[in-house]
Amino acid sequence: MDALAPGRGPDVRFPRDHAKIASPGAPSSRHPPDARGRAHKKTIDTHSTSWYSCQQGGSRSTRLISAQAFLRGVDSAQAFLRGVDSAQAFLRGVDSAQAHLRGVDSAQAHLRASIAEQWSPRRFEELPTTRSFMFTQKDLDKLRHELTGPLLQPGSTGYAAATTIDNGRIRLQPGVVVLAATTRDVVCALRFAKEHDAKFTVRSGGHSAAGYCLNEGGVVLDMTGMRGKTFNARNGTLHAQIGNTWSDLYVYLTNTGTGLIPVGGGCPTVGIPGFMLGGGVSFVSRSYGLSVDNLISIDIVTPDGEVRRLSAASSSKEDLDLFWACRGGCGGNFGVVIAFEIQLHKPHTDKMLVGQIRYPIEIAEELLGFYNEWIQKAPRELAVYGYMGNAVNPAQPQQGFKSIGLTPIFNGDTAQGMDLIAPILRFKNISISLYEMTLPDFELMNGSVTLVKGRQAYIRSAFLRPEGFNPQVAKILPDFMRRAPSADSLMVWSHCGGKIGDVPRDETAFWHREAPFLWELKAIWKNDYEMVDNVDWAYAFGDALEDHMSGAYANYIDPLLHDWQTKYYGDNYAKLCEVKKQCDPTNFFRFQQSIGSDFQPSTNQPLDLSPLFRTYADQPRMGARA
Structure with a gap:
């Protein structure tokens, strides 16, 4: 095959009709005969001569023998011609195979170009050099001795599971993972990270859209082991630690036999803290308000290592402000929440x-x-x-x-x-x-529709203005969905309004009280080389809806969202920054889009995609030297 000219094999043609076979000594006008062609021509010439002799005379027996010999020669020639047909079919197959290989070469060239484009400096202009924190064995042994729960390091059993989240695009590798079992474990992990000036993030349900629950080289506090629950039937409330998912709460409450439900998430595998701290839009929010509107108290470990209980009944202004900020100001900003007290509801x-x-x-x-x-x-x-x-x-x-x-x-x-x-x-x-x-049964049945399930994803969101599905939007949505590079991508929207809008915008940190709809776009793909096309598609999709947006949802946090501070928090952002400085003056709890961050993604084309691959933007801490 290697000796064939690119794009085609030898053009071999042998007609079936003997009358069209070239006469002896007449070479083909297209292809000079090679040795095999000359041998076949000699065979044909011999049989032609035998037939000629048979027709010219001789005894009857001689003519019969000659005729038989001729017919055997004809059979031999026909067999040869069938072989030629088979060879031609084979050569056509070679041509087809070569065309396929050229297609493979083209696809490989496209793949190489795509990969080069993905990892070219212009797409990752701001990608920082990661810093891996090296902890001494003595320090780790000391921490392990203080903990009730396990301490995981790269290569140890359970580490891979603890650093794997729903969005498979996120592949950050922390230096250590603390699996907290008690509040004391939380305090110990926090103190250890501060003493070593290490990156520190908190993981619960593992559904962070941007992977901000993980970090590279630092400490991850995994809260999935803290799943305690206490039901108060008299008050219709539930006290739950943040390792619980909504599935845990739905099953637990169903087993009480009371029919009471929380204002919870439609995806049952999502952890309760991320959902609630960002606002929490639920199937029953039109009836009962946001999840944060049904939050009675919060137990939190603040940056100074203190354990506080925050509520509307808190006595200090600092705690009241912190309770305000935690209801819509998102997680990872003010401390480590360890438990919520939630108001439950009896459906109609x-x-x-x-x-x-x-x-x-x-x-x-x-x-x-x-x-x-x-x-x-x-x-x-x-x-x-x-x-x-x-x-x-x-x-x-x-x-x-x-x-x-x-x-x-x-x-x-x-x-x-x-x-x-x-x-x-x-x-x-x-x-x-x-x-x-029951609603919990439906949420358990329906909730897996939007899971990424370890594939790769880029997620965008927006609140739509009143009458948000106007003719322009109604045209944009199907047009873009038809052009999705991946068949796995999807868009969902939540129907808001109702009780959500009864609460004033400044009563909690959640700003978007008047928006009737909230859409979430998930570009989902399987292979690394598909990333650029899918991210560019999703980004353009969001841009096409820009004029119809009133903001974005911080629970679907987007590292490429420009002016994210205003779009997430509106006029509440200034107060959130004040609370942040008061509660966390050294900005220990920080990430790329944390409260007070100066990070702003570029809107220049082609997009710089480096923000998708990091938790920290390497901004200096508040009050620290640059």
Whole structure:
């Protein structure tokens, strides 16, 4: 194959019709005969001569023998010609294989160019040199002796699991991981990191969109071992440590038999602290407000190592301000939260009307145009979330296609709920799945839809203005989804409003009280070389919706979001900075987009993607020398 000219093999042609075979001594006009061609020509010439002799005369027996010999020669020639056909088929296969290999070469060249583009300096202009903290064995032995829970180092059992999160794009390797079992472990880990001037981050559910729960070379405090829960039936409250996921709480509360529910997350594997500290938009937020609106108290270890309980009844202004900041100001900024006291609610009925409706993406503009008007009249008890992405054909499960979906949740009587959602059932659909079940059961059943599950992801978000699904937005969404580089990418939106808007903007740190919708875009892909195309697509998607946004959601934190301070926190950001300076004057709790950070990603094209690969922007600490 290597000797063939690029793009084609030898052009060999032998016609079937003997009358068209070149006469003796007449070489082919296209291909000079080689040794094999001359041998075959000699065979044909011999058989032609035998046939000629047979026709000219001789005895009957002689003519018969000659005829038989000739026919054997014909059989031999036909066999040869069949061999030629087979050879030609083989050579056509060679041509096809060469074309395929040229395609492979082209794909490899594209891959090399793509990888080079990803790792070229212009895409990672600000990528800092990471600093790996080296702890002496004596220091580690001392810390291990103080801890109740395990201390993990690279290579030890459990380290890989503790440093793996939902977003597989994040591959940061801390120097040590402390698996906290008690509040004392938290205090010890915090003191150790401060003494060694080490990077320090806190991991709970492992769903940080940007991987800010991990760091490179420092200390990670893993809270997943602290899952204590205490239910107070008389007050309808739950005290829960932050190692719990929403799944843990849903199962625990279901087993109480009371029917009480928290204002919790729709993804059951998400940890409770990240969800709550950023605000917490829930399926029942229109009925009961945000998760932070139902937060009674917070137990927190502050940067000075003190354990405090914060609540609206706190006596000091400093604690009151800190309680305000922790309700919407996000985690990782003010200390290590170790537990929450949460107000629970009894739904209007034991079971809710819930479900999923999937429509072909071709009707997206028509459906969203109707939804934009219809949903404004919905009662607070009804929330109708949305989805855009791949769906499975129930009749052919192996077949996937782009779709748009609506997810109704009605906190009330099923019959009344059916009447309310009847208009959206009339549109051409792919499937309708409606259930009468408890909200925790639905969240456990439905919550895996948006998981990244170890693939790679880049996540964007925005709150939409009133009447956010206007004709322009209704066109942008399906247009971009059809152009997604990966079939795994998706968009979901939360239906806000209702009780959320009853709370003044400055009563908690959560700013976006008046936004009717919150969308989250997840660009999801499998291989490293696919990153640039998917990130660029998601970034352009968000930019296309910029004029229709009123801000972004810090729980879906985006390292490439420009002017993130205002978009996340609005006019509350100034007060958050004041609380931060008061609570953490040396800025020990910090990360790339922490409160008070000066980090601002560039908007120049092509995008600098280095912020996607780090937790720290290497900013100087407040009050420290540069």
